Structures are given as C-alpha cells and as structure tokens.
Amino acid sequence: MSTLSRKAAIVGIGATEFSKASGRSELQLSVEAVRHALADCGLTVADVDGLTTFTMDTSSEIAVARELGMKEMRFFSRINYGGGAACATVQQAAMAVATGVADVVVCYRGFNERSESRFGQFSLAAATQVNTNGLDNAWSYPMGLGTPAATVAMQATRYLHEYGATSRDFGAVAVADRRHAANNPHAFFYGKPITIEDHQASRMIVDPLHLLDCCQESDGAVALVVVSAERAADLPQTPAYVAAAAQGSGADQYVMTSYYRDDIGIPEMGVVGRELWRQSGLGPADMRMGILYDHFTPYVLMQLEELGFCGRGEAPGFVADGRIEVDGAFPLNTHGGQLGEAYIHGMNGIAEGVRQIRGSSVNPVDDVEHLVVTAGTGVPTSGLVLSR
Amino acid sequence: MTVRPMINRDSQFFWDGTAAGELRIQKCNACGAKRFPPGPACQECDAYDRGFEVAAGTGTVFSYVVHRHPPVPGKELPIVIALVDLDEGVRMVAEVVDVAPEEIAIGQRLQVDFNRVDDELTLPVWRLDTPRSSATRRPEAE
Numbered sequence: 347m348s349t350l351s352r353k354a355a356i357v358g359i360g361a362t363e364f365s366k367a368s369g370r371s372e373l374q375l376s377v378e379a380v381r382h383a384l385a386d387c388g389l390t391v392a393d394v395d396g397l398t399t400f401t402m403d404t405s406s407e408i409a410v411a412r413e414l415g416m417k418e419m420r421f422f423s424r425i426n427y428g429g430g431a432a433c434a435t436v437q438q439a440a441m442a443v444a445t446g447v448a449d450v451v452v453c454y455r456g457f458n459e460r461s462e463s464r465f466g467q468f469s470l471a472a473a474t475q476v477n478t479n480g481l482d483n484a485w486s487y488p489m490g491l492g493t494p495a496a497t498v499a500m501q502a503t504r505y506l507h508e509y510g511a512t513s514r515d516f517g518a519v520a521v522a523d524r525r526h527a528a529n530n531p532h533a534f535f536y537g538k539p540i541t542i543e544d545h546q547a548s549r550m551i552v553d554p555l556h557l558l559d560c561c562q563e564s565d566g567a568v569a570l571v572v573v574s575a576e577r578a579a580d581l582p583q584t585p586a587y588v589a590a591a592a593q594g595s596g597a598d599q600y601v602m603t604s605y606y607r608d609d610i611g612i613p614e615m616g617v618v619g620r621e622l623w624r625q626s627g628l629g630p631a632d633m634r635m636g637i638l639y640d641h642f643t644p645y646v647l648m649q650l651e652e653l654g655f656c657g658r659g660e661a662p663g664f665v666a667d668g669r670i671e672v673d674g675a676f677p678l679n680t681h682g683g684q685l686g687e688a689y690i691h692g693m694n695g696i697a698e699g700v701r702q703i704r705g706s707s708v709n710p711v712d713d714v715e716h717l718v719v720t721a722g723t724g725v726p727t728s729g730l731v732l733s734r
Numbered sequence: 735m736t737v738r739p740m741i742n743r744d745s746q747f748f749w750d751g752t753a754a755g756e757l758r759i760q761k762c763n764a765c766g767a768k769r770f771p772p773g774p775a776c777q778e779c780d781a782y783d784r785g786f787e788v789a790a791g792t793g794t795v796f797s798y799v800v801h802r803h804p805p806v807p808g809k810e811l812p813i814v815i816a817l818v819d820l821d822e823g824v825r826m827v828a829e830v831v832d833v834a835p836e837e838i839a840i841g842q843r844l845q846v847d848f849n850r851v852d853d854e855l856t857l858p859v860w861r862l863d864t865p866r867s868s869a870t871r872r873p874e875a876e
Contacts, residue, residue, distance in 0.1 A: 493806075
C-alpha cells in the first residue's frame with residue numbers, strides 16, 4: 347500500500363458565494379475563501395506554511411500570502427491543465443504534509459470567469475499562448491474549434507455513434523445534478539429542478555450538446571485546508587482522509603483535443619482510476635458515491651466507464667432510472683455539480699466530498715465510508731478517494 | 735478576423751504546404767512513420783530526421799460537431815467542424831464548408847480545399863466529396 351494513503355486529511359473547507367458578478371477582484375475572492383476554510387477548522391493564518399493552486403489561477407501564492415498577512419511560506423506549487431488540476435492541488439498538499447515539507451497547506455482557486463474572462467467563449471488567448479499548448483491549438487482553433495463545449499461535443503458525437511447512446515442519456519446527468527442543486531441554497535439553481543423534457547427542449551449549443559448539457563460560467567472561490575492525519579485528529583471537524591490522490595495523463599495527450607488516438611475518449615481518467623485503486627487498496631465497489639467532474643454531461647458517462655464503475659458503452663444504462671440521484675444506488679454530485687451549483691473548476695466538488703464524509707451535505711448520503719472525486723476531463727487530470 | 739495558428743520550426747512545413755496548395759503530412763526519413771500533428775521527434779524510432787509527404791487530400795469523417803453558440807471569430811454560424819481520417823492514416827480537425835448541418839455524418843467522404851486568407855496564411859478547408867463539390871473545387875490556391 348502507498349505511503350501516502352491516509353497520511354493526510356482535508357480538515358477545512360471554505361468558499362465565497364457563487365454568482366455571475368462577484369463585484370470584487372479574483373485575488374480578494376481567493377483570500378476570502380482561504381479565511382473561511384481556516385475558520386472552518388479552527389486554524390489561523392499563522393498556522394499556514396503552504397499554498398497551492400492552479401497554473402491558470404490569476405492570483406499567485408505570494409499575492410494570496412501577502413493579503414493573508416502570512417509571514418513566511420515553506421511550500422508553494424501550481425498544477426497545470428485547467429480544471430484537471432483540482433484534485434492534484436490536494437495531492438500536492440497531501441504529499442507536502444505527509445513528508446513534513448509543510449504542516450498546513452491550503453489549496454485555493456478563485457476567479458471571475460463569468461463577469462471578467464469568460465471561460466465558455468472562444469479563447470483567442472489559448473490559441474496564441476507562446477508555448478507548446480499554443481502550438482497544439484494551431485491544429486484546431488484556426489479551423490473554428492475553440493470553445494470548451496465544441497471540443498467536448500466532438501467526443502460526444504463519436505460516443506453516441508459507437509455505443510448507440512442518445513442525448514437523453516447525457517440528460518440524465520443534468521436532471522440528477524439539477525435535482526440536487528434545487529435543494530442547495532448555495533447553488534445557482536437552488537429551487538430550480540429540471541425534467542428530461544426541459545433538457546431536450548433546451549437550445550442546441552454545439553450539436554450534440556444542448557444548453558442544459560453545459561455548466562454555467564461562475565464567479566467565486568473555494569479553499570481547502572490539508573494537514574497530516576496526526577494533526578487532523580486534534581481539530582474540531584471530522585477529517586476527510588485522503589485515501590488516494592492521483593494524477594493522470596494518457597498516450598498522445600493534448601488539452602481538450604486528444605483527437606489523434608485511434609480510440610478517442612478520456613483514457614487519462616483511466617490512469618487516475620487505476621492509481622486511486624492501487625493507492626487506496628479499494629475499488630469501485632467500495633465507493634458509496636462520487637463527485638465526477640461535470641462541466642459537460644458526456645464526460646460524466648465516460649468517467650464512470652474509465653473508473654471501472656461499468657464497462658465501455660454501459661454508462662447510459664448505469665445512469666438510468668435515478669441511480670445517480672441522491673436516493674439512488676450510486677449518487678453523484680450531491681451539491682448539484684458544476685451544472686447546478688457552480689463551476690469552480692472542480693474545487694467545489696471536493697468540498698462536497700468533505701461534507702459527505704462529515705455528514706453535513708444538504709443532500710446527505712447514508713453511510714459514506716469512501717467516495718471518489720475527479721477533476722477536469724478532456725485534459726490531463728486528477729482524482730481523490732476520500733474516506734472517513 | 736481569422737484566428738491565426740501559432741507556428742514554429744516544427745510546423746512551418748505544414749503551412750508552407752497549404753500556401754502551395756499541398757496538404758503535407760510529416761514523415762520520418764529514418765523509418766517512414768507518418769504523424770499528425772507534427773513534432774520534432776519520431777514517435778516510432780526516436781529519429782529527428784523528418785520530411786513530409788503530400789496527402790491525396792481525401793478522407794472519412796470520424797466525428798463532427800455543428801457549432802451554433804457562442805460566436806467564433808471570423809465565422810458566420812453555424813459552422814460544421816469534423817475529425818477527418820485521411821487516407822494516409824492520420825487524423826485532422828477539419829472545417830467543413832459549403833455543407834448544411836443536416837448533411838454531415840460519420841463515415842462521409844471529404845475532399846480538401848484551401849482558403850487563402852492573405853499572403854501569410856492559407857487554411858485547409860474540406861468539402862463533401864461529391865460530384866457537385868468536386869466540380870466547383872479550385873485546383874489549388876491562386
């Protein structure tokens with residue numbers, strides 16, 4: 347068994363409100379979220395000696411440290427590839443505290459990706475970045491393929507073709523998420539469940555994706571406090587132990603456009619899954635529920651297959667008949683997911699995983715001993731197994 | 735406004751090719767392996783010695799999308815974008831022009847054409863490989 351398993355725990359979670367116009371800077375959002383997360387677990391800024399975030403975050407670790415009034419920092423790091431970084435920030439923190447490189451590490455992500463730099467738009471910045479990612483994008487953006495929805499839709503069309511799935515199968519994810527969000531006062535879509543007919547009637551964005559297959563651009567920030575298992579035992583909240591923390595990149599990997607493999611799809615999530623099961627000594631059957639990254643519905647189906655919850659092409663049957671809803675056999679995204687709560691690049695999903703371990707979710711699932719959380723799909727990604 | 739590709743010394747040959755009316759695929763001079771997108775090292779034999787072959791410009795739709803929202807710079811929506819499996823065995827993202835959204839399907843045959851944007855950039859575009867499109871296809875970029 348891995349030396350990392352259960353050596354660290356998420357003990358504090360914090361967030362700002364989730365909105366379409368926060369009215370304050372991205373840096374301020376992140377600082378607020380960090381302070382909320384520290385207050386949640388009874389620690390102070392003086393206890394923190396490490397910060398980690400996404401390469402994409404516009405607020406550097408030193409800028410957050412300055413605003414927090416931190417005096418010294420012993421550990422700081424960033425993870426690349428957009429939302430694929432989410433669970434990897436916890437991996438960074440867990441490795442740091444498990445090895446004694448740091449004692450208290452806070453993972454954060456904050457942005458105004460609705461009111462400022464909109465993530466759903468065609469990104470000229472992505473097409474012109476001076477690095478190999480920019481060079482990679484030369485083979486798609488000039489051809490008109492340059493929004494997140496379009497890059498996912500390309501995979502979705504093929505998935506429908508290969509497995510005889512339908513748009514209604516994608517819709518099952520949206521219906522579950524929105525049911526959960528409807529019960530979550532912090533969600534965009536609090537009090538607004540949808541039916542599969544609503545999903546089918548929503549306008550086409552990029553065929554085969556409807557509007558209700560897509561998450562919402564969001565303003566907000568989330569922070570997570572990670573300490574060693576020993577230290578966690580002394581803190582007030584029930585620790586969410588990191589039973590496994592994994593990253594994954596597949597063969598011939600690109601960012602959102604891994605189209606040149608014989609078999610497209612998201613094998614990078616298979617890499618994550620195999621490592622999660624290896625590290626934790628657990629398997630899909632041990633997971634009571636999941637928080638699967640859902641910026642777009644098709645990738646939730648493909649993740650279930652890559653992680654081993656069902657075989658290739660079997661996810662449409664797996665998600666049918668309410669199985670992934672809160673009272674189903676394998677609930678997913680009980681906060682409402684990124685489709686229903688907010689799109690905070692997967693960090694809000696990790697916070698929900700912690701709440702389920704604590705028993706404090708607005709949609710509590712019984713007897714959650716272990717659950718799986720994943721980060722962004724279509725990109726080099728990451729995942730966690732959290733345990734009580 | 736056209737979205738311009740980032741180009742470096744590993745990919746310059748491709749864009750020189752489109753300007754000359756050729757769809758060029760990187761080919762390893764040591765082992766003959768073809769690849770797309772291009773890169774400096776052969777994925778089969780590790781050689782850095784590479785050339786190219788000119789593709790026939792024909793292929794088959796592997797997947798596709800119809801992009802309706804949000805706006806795409808320089809494009810009038812909706813647009814059809816496909817993944818095309820070239821007959822030479824590599825796959826490319828392909829803007830398919832002069833096609834109605836309901837006309838595109840997996841398995842359809844496509845034929846390349848070239849859209850000369852300006853002196854510096856010529857983009858490959860693709861059309862349904864039908865008698866109608868073949869008849870109107872320009873022989874090469876003028």
